[in-house]
Amino acid sequence: MTDARTTAQDQVDALEEVPPSLVQTVRDDLEHGRIEAIRAAVSDMSPAGVAYLLEQVPREERTQLFGILKRDLDPETLVELDDAIRDTVFEELDPSEIVEAARELDTDDAADIIEDLSAAEREEVLAGLPAADRAAIEETLAYPEGTAGRLMQRALVAVPDTWTVGEVIDHCREARDLPDDVYDLFVVDDQRRLVGAISLGRMLRTKRPVPVRDILDPEIPSIPVSAGQAEVAHVFRDQNLVSCPIVDEENRLLGVIMVDDVLDVIDEEAEDDLLRLGGVAQGDVHAPVIRTTRQRFWWLLVNLGTALLASAVIGQFEAELQKIVALAVLMPIVASMGGNAGTQTVTVAVRALAMGELTVANAARFVAKEVAVGGANGLMFAVLVGVVTWVWFHDLRIGMIIAAAMVINLVAAGLAGTLIPLGLKRAGIDPAVSSTVFLTTVTDVVGFVAFLGLAAIFLL
Amino acid sequence: MTDARTTAQDQVDALEEVPPSLVQTVRDDLEHGRIEAIRAAVSDMSPAGVAYLLEQVPREERTQLFGILKRDLDPETLVELDDAIRDTVFEELDPSEIVEAARELDTDDAADIIEDLSAAEREEVLAGLPAADRAAIEETLAYPEGTAGRLMQRALVAVPDTWTVGEVIDHCREARDLPDDVYDLFVVDDQRRLVGAISLGRMLRTKRPVPVRDILDPEIPSIPVSAGQAEVAHVFRDQNLVSCPIVDEENRLLGVIMVDDVLDVIDEEAEDDLLRLGGVAQGDVHAPVIRTTRQRFWWLLVNLGTALLASAVIGQFEAELQKIVALAVLMPIVASMGGNAGTQTVTVAVRALAMGELTVANAARFVAKEVAVGGANGLMFAVLVGVVTWVWFHDLRIGMIIAAAMVINLVAAGLAGTLIPLGLKRAGIDPAVSSTVFLTTVTDVVGFVAFLGLAAIFLL
Numbered sequence: 001m002t003d004a005r006t007t008a009q010d011q012v013d014a015l016e017e018v019p020p021s022l023v024q025t026v027r028d029d030l031e032h033g034r035i036e037a038i039r040a041a042v043s044d045m046s047p048a049g050v051a052y053l054l055e056q057v058p059r060e061e062r063t064q065l066f067g068i069l070k071r072d073l074d075p076e077t078l079v080e081l082d083d084a085i086r087d088t089v090f091e092e093l094d095p096s097e098i099v100e101a102a103r104e105l106d107t108d109d110a111a112d113i114i115e116d117l118s119a120a121e122r123e124e125v126l127a128g129l130p131a132a133d134r135a136a137i138e139e140t141l142a143y144p145e146g147t148a149g150r151l152m153q154r155a156l157v158a159v160p161d162t163w164t165v166g167e168v169i170d171h172c173r174e175a176r177d178l179p180d181d182v183y184d185l186f187v188v189d190d191q192r193r194l195v196g197a198i199s200l201g202r203m204l205r206t207k208r209p210v211p212v213r214d215i216l217d218p219e220i221p222s223i224p225v226s227a228g229q230a231e232v233a234h235v236f237r238d239q240n241l242v243s244c245p246i247v248d249e250e251n252r253l254l255g256v257i258m259v260d261d262v263l264d265v266i267d268e269e270a271e272d273d274l275l276r277l278g279g280v281a282q283g284d285v286h287a288p289v290i291r292t293t294r295q296r297f298w299w300l301l302v303n304l305g306t307a308l309l310a311s312a313v314i315g316q317f318e319a320e321l322q323k324i325v326a327l328a329v330l331m332p333i334v335a336s337m338g339g340n341a342g343t344q345t346v347t348v349a350v351r352a353l354a355m356g357e358l359t360v361a362n363a364a365r366f367v368a369k370e371v372a373v374g375g376a377n378g379l380m381f382a383v384l385v386g387v388v389t390w391v392w393f394h395d396l397r398i399g400m401i402i403a404a405a406m407v408i409n410l411v412a413a414g415l416a417g418t419l420i421p422l423g424l425k426r427a428g429i430d431p432a433v434s435s436t437v438f439l440t441t442v443t444d445v446v447g448f449v450a451f452l453g454l455a456a457i458f459l460l
Numbered sequence: 461m462t463d464a465r466t467t468a469q470d471q472v473d474a475l476e477e478v479p480p481s482l483v484q485t486v487r488d489d490l491e492h493g494r495i496e497a498i499r500a501a502v503s504d505m506s507p508a509g510v511a512y513l514l515e516q517v518p519r520e521e522r523t524q525l526f527g528i529l530k531r532d533l534d535p536e537t538l539v540e541l542d543d544a545i546r547d548t549v550f551e552e553l554d555p556s557e558i559v560e561a562a563r564e565l566d567t568d569d570a571a572d573i574i575e576d577l578s579a580a581e582r583e584e585v586l587a588g589l590p591a592a593d594r595a596a597i598e599e600t601l602a603y604p605e606g607t608a609g610r611l612m613q614r615a616l617v618a619v620p621d622t623w624t625v626g627e628v629i630d631h632c633r634e635a636r637d638l639p640d641d642v643y644d645l646f647v648v649d650d651q652r653r654l655v656g657a658i659s660l661g662r663m664l665r666t667k668r669p670v671p672v673r674d675i676l677d678p679e680i681p682s683i684p685v686s687a688g689q690a691e692v693a694h695v696f697r698d699q700n701l702v703s704c705p706i707v708d709e710e711n712r713l714l715g716v717i718m719v720d721d722v723l724d725v726i727d728e729e730a731e732d733d734l735l736r737l738g739g740v741a742q743g744d745v746h747a748p749v750i751r752t753t754r755q756r757f758w759w760l761l762v763n764l765g766t767a768l769l770a771s772a773v774i775g776q777f778e779a780e781l782q783k784i785v786a787l788a789v790l791m792p793i794v795a796s797m798g799g800n801a802g803t804q805t806v807t808v809a810v811r812a813l814a815m816g817e818l819t820v821a822n823a824a825r826f827v828a829k830e831v832a833v834g835g836a837n838g839l840m841f842a843v844l845v846g847v848v849t850w851v852w853f854h855d856l857r858i859g860m861i862i863a864a865a866m867v868i869n870l871v872a873a874g875l876a877g878t879l880i881p882l883g884l885k886r887a888g889i890d891p892a893v894s895s896t897v898f899l900t901t902v903t904d905v906v907g908f909v910a911f912l913g914l915a916a917i918f919l920l
Contacts, residue, residue: 270730278807347738
């Protein structure tokens with residue numbers, strides 16, 4: 001039993017293609033110039049594994065390592081690399097080497113890596129490619145980033161709606177450059193308008209003389225080329241798709257998006273929301289210190305504005321603070337609890353907005369619920385903090401004042417935590433970016449004004 | 461031009477299967493008892509669309525709506541429903557109706573919906589199912605939630621390694637219960653051990669007499685049944701898979717995981733991190749007020765501990781606060797900036813840990829970078845806040861003290877923001893859940909102690 005379990009754990013560990021110990025081994029090999037050992041260690045790795053290894057070592061070693069590996073590098077590795085790391089790696093490549101890599105890639109992937117080059121390098125690389133590839137890549141780059149047009153690949157199997165199953169199979173057997181990852185065949189009319197799709201499983205089970213028209217699924221979803229990537233992810237998620245045809249306004253078949261590209265989109269969208277809520281930019285991990293410092297500076301500057309506003313509010317109560325120092329000691333509690341409760345609400349609202357679960361249809365109910373939750377928790381914490389304060393400062397009145405302020409601020413947090421993201425969304429601003437700043441402004445101001453204001457009225 | 465654009469936008473809008481206006485129409489129809497109109501509106505919707513509609517209407521209307529729809533409901537709809545909503549909807553179904561739905565579903569999906577039932581209902585539903593389905597579902601439920609065993613489906617095509625392509629095609633044509641969503645065929649030996657896989661595209665392009673042994677890909681990845689769902693997502697992501705075989709410790713083929721189940725996992729994992737960082741639980745949007753209040757209470761209680769600790773720290777400086785009221789006015793600034801800077805760092809660290817980008821191999825570099833970023837932004841904000849304070853209170857010394865405290869706290873934030881998630885991860889605790897509490901404890905205490913402590917030393 002123990003034995004079997006160990007095996008299972010080993011299997012799970014083996015899923016980690018590049019464990020930290022392997023990274024360390026490669027770094028040691030690098031230090032001691034054991035180039036063949038490195039080549040051997042890397043030879044079986046997937047492109048994602050090699051990319052991960054390059055990301056894990058420090059910059060100088062990465063340059064060295066890339067120099068050793070570039071001779072037999074799978075071009076897919078360049079696609080898998082983080083943008084910031086890819087920039088540093090490209091400095092080690094001649095344009096002619098980038099051309100060679102781009103030739104071997106799908107045009108959507110080639111467009112991805114070419115996009116990051118300087119305008120001059122981009123020209124040079126494009127000029128080195130065969131005319132058909134160059135045209136396809138330029139067309140891809142003409143679609144805005146983050147749209148279906150940019151995500152799609154052009155390589156697909158489209159057959160006329162007049163063919164039979166046998167003709168399709170013969171076509172597949174003869175064509176040499178069929179993409180490997182075909183799961184559906186698309187059927188088009190003489191205007192290349194999408195008529196339907198046939199899954200390969202269906203093809204395989206059908207006799208040769210049957211016309212494709214008889215077995216195609218006419219109700220397959222298609223996505224317009226101008227759709228945003230979040231919508232693309234939505235469609236794949238809701239319909240459990242593996243591939244989806246992309247069409248223009250006249251329903252003409254332009255390309256296909258595969259589910260593995262959608263996995264990347266979903267990761268990216270989820271990461272965006274998470275990082276924006278935390279006030280950081282995408283790609284932060286691999287960015288150099290100076291860029292990270294600069295990117296984060298602006299978020300902190302906005303927050304400094306909030307903090308100074310809070311201080312200005314407190315400054316209005318200098319007289320009270322001077323008379324009752326307990327107020328200064330206690331005042332951060334109400335503001336901090338409001339900030340935390342409001343962050344809970346904002347987090348739920350931002351995620352629900354991103355997933356399409358929060359809409360105008362149920363917004364009123366959502367706000368009402370959050371205010372109720374704020375009120376309920378406000379009452380519980382009011383009792384708790386009121387008693388603690390009473391015992392600590394032997395003053396029932398301060399306890400009652402902080403309790404009242406707590407209820408007020410947690411209800412305000414529920415209101416602000418819902419109305420701010422909903423309002424930003426309506427104004428066309430990404431609620432993940434700015435909701436928390438506005439929220440803490442509200443909870444700080446309401447928290448300090450409620451507590452110190454009530455104290456000014458009832459204690460002095 | 462304008463016309464084409466409008467069309468494109470219309471197409472994009474049409475991707476939203478259930479726009480808010482449709483939700484409103486259905487609610488109106490419901491209010492006026494227009495049952496046929498509702499049935500017509502829903503008849504073309506995907507299961508995900510119907511599930512979404514049910515989630516969008518208030519509870520009483522949902523019960524009504526479900527009563528109208530349940531007669532022709534696609535059982536997939538139950539799978540797509542949010543857990544909390546599914547509970548309320550199941551109350552409207554007899555066990556016999558649940559049995560009927562479960563019969564039509566894949567066993568992995570059936571296990572999913574049966575799991576939520578009470579023990580008694582679960583027994584009743586299982587007893588109503590055919591023996592083979594019951595066994596499969598019970599076996600699925602025997603695997604812990606969140607493992608490959610729970611995610612996999614048993615329906616797959618496995619063929620002996622002694623067959624030819626022709627035999628496989630004939631087998632597929634004859635078998636009636638082949639799953640629709642087959643993309644790869646698996647080849648096994650006489651012990652049912654996995655030998656390799658063949659993509660359908662490859663099958664289609666190969667002549668009938670060729671033995672499958674000659675065209676199978678022996679290097680396909682497989683995942684052990686005990687692997688966690690995060691690892692499953694990792695493998696799919698890195699290797700761009702559409703389906704992946706699941707094996708036991710002896711490499712025997714047990715089932716297959718399809719990429720659409722992995723999409724759900726990726727969504728769930730990303731959502732978990734986001735919500736935990738914000739201090740809320742999964743499924744919060746659809747939970748009733750009381751449950752939400754209770755779930756959030758605990759997070760707020762922990763934060764109250766932090767706030768009280770901060771107050772206790774401030775309480776140590778009552779004498780100083782009484783003498784210089786400016787200290788009370790300014791003291792939240794340093795703590796708040798530290799909290800925000802630390803949250804930026806924690807967000808990056810939690811995401812990088814979840815994605816496997818931050819490991820022991822590069823932890824030291826990551827910590828050093830974050831401390832450097834904290835120091836750099838600390839210096840800039842020290843100058844900024846120092847000057848503002850000097851001008852505001854006409855006191856250079858207070859300005860210098862708040863500047864020094866700012867640098868100290870932002871460096872502390874960089875250290876704590878990295879070491880806390882790394883330490884929690886090492887201790888086997890989810891860093892997304894508790895990092896921010898520990899972080900704000902550090903930044904509050906360091907912030908108040910640095911500012912008030914320096915003031916006590918140099919001002920009095």
